[in-house]
Amino acid sequence: MKLYDEQEETLVANAAPTEARAMPEVSVFLPVYNEEPNLLPLHAKLDEALKALGRSAEIIYVDDGSSDGSLSVLRQIARRDDRVRVVALKRNYGQTAAMAAGIDAAEGDVLIPMDADLQNDPADIIRLLNKMDEGYDVVSGWRKNRQDTLVTRKIPSMIANRLISWIGGVPLHDYGCSLKAYRRESLEDVKLYGEMHRFIPIYAAWAGARVTEIPVAHHPRTMGQSKYGLSRTIKVIFDLVTIKFMASYQTKPLYLFGFAGLLTFGVSLLSALLACLMKFADWPHHADFIQTPLPVMAMVMLVLGIQLFLMGLLAEMLVRTYHESQSKRIYAVRERIGFGSRES
Numbered sequence: 001m002k003l004y005d006e007q008e009e010t011l012v013a014n015a016a017p018t019e020a021r022a023m024p025e026v027s028v029f030l031p032v033y034n035e036e037p038n039l040l041p042l043h044a045k046l047d048e049a050l051k052a053l054g055r056s057a058e059i060i061y062v063d064d065g066s067s068d069g070s071l072s073v074l075r076q077i078a079r080r081d082d083r084v085r086v087v088a089l090k091r092n093y094g095q096t097a098a099m100a101a102g103i104d105a106a107e108g109d110v111l112i113p114m115d116a117d118l119q120n121d122p123a124d125i126i127r128l129l130n131k132m133d134e135g136y137d138v139v140s141g142w143r144k145n146r147q148d149t150l151v152t153r154k155i156p157s158m159i160a161n162r163l164i165s166w167i168g169g170v171p172l173h174d175y176g177c178s179l180k181a182y183r184r185e186s187l188e189d190v191k192l193y194g195e196m197h198r199f200i201p202i203y204a205a206w207a208g209a210r211v212t213e214i215p216v217a218h219h220p221r222t223m224g225q226s227k228y229g230l231s232r233t234i235k236v237i238f239d240l241v242t243i244k245f246m247a248s249y250q251t252k253p254l255y256l257f258g259f260a261g262l263l264t265f266g267v268s269l270l271s272a273l274l275a276c277l278m279k280f281a282d283w284p285h286h287a288d289f290i291q292t293p294l295p296v297m298a299m300v301m302l303v304l305g306i307q308l309f310l311m312g313l314l315a316e317m318l319v320r321t322y323h324e325s326q327s328k329r330i331y332a333v334r335e336r337i338g339f340g341s342r343e344s
Contacts, residue, residue, distance in 0.1 A: 022056060025109050028125065029060035029102030030116040031095055036068045037223040038118045043077050049122035053129065058108060059084045061116070062101045065092035078338045086337040097331040099197040103187055104329070111182045119147065120179040121217040128181035128214065137186045137209035138201050140172050141179035141216035160236055167244050168202035172213050175199065179216055183209070195235045199243055261308040268301035
């Protein structure tokens, strides 16, 4: 606890006095899940990095249902630093939902997500912004010298990044790096589901955003434990299927389901034709029509074809209508800290 007190004194000395603030130019938001020992050192580094920007900034911490003392530390930071706001979710919804909460809460013209585990370096923020000033809408971080285990993290990530780049049509080396910079308008129409926060550059590129990447620092984790492993790869694969569908068939989904339906209709027609030949033309010779499964196959494939035309489209439409037409979020907030009025 003494370490926290000493670091808090440093934060108090560096923080701006509490008063009404203008709208920030830059919003940095960080999903937090059980990162208690990292938060004060991280905030000290963020404070130093944001002072070097020469731009107004805010910091949004999204507590994703932490079970340790993370939220308590975030309350301390918010009391001491007027730039800080905290969104505490009711339970652990996952990184994508926490990212969505950060995007919704951010008020800056440029939004910068990053991890709260001290592996991303806040000093890279100014480099992202300088690259964005060259005319880009999205600048993605690339952990070129990634400090993670080879078998469980680096190799699966390398394969996934190449696959995502090929399917999404946006060639980036490191979709999994949280440290990125987005112009606000490039995120306005982005809806996040599943594990799709890593695919935001693809959505932005589809909307016409200019996307690039730069190498950023990556430090080994020294405190706390990683929350992610190989199990998340399966979810990413499923989301890739959705990305491919959205990329190729978002405005013409019947092309996909209709093609599959036509194949099953073809099998149904062929089965029915063979059944008729067996029944009425005795072909093949002495074939037993009573024992053949062809009539049943013809009917099953016919029904399956109709389902392929209708059920996939209906399910997709229902899910998106439920969330988007009612502006339903994919998370619930327990409390909001430091969201006072601002000067416009």
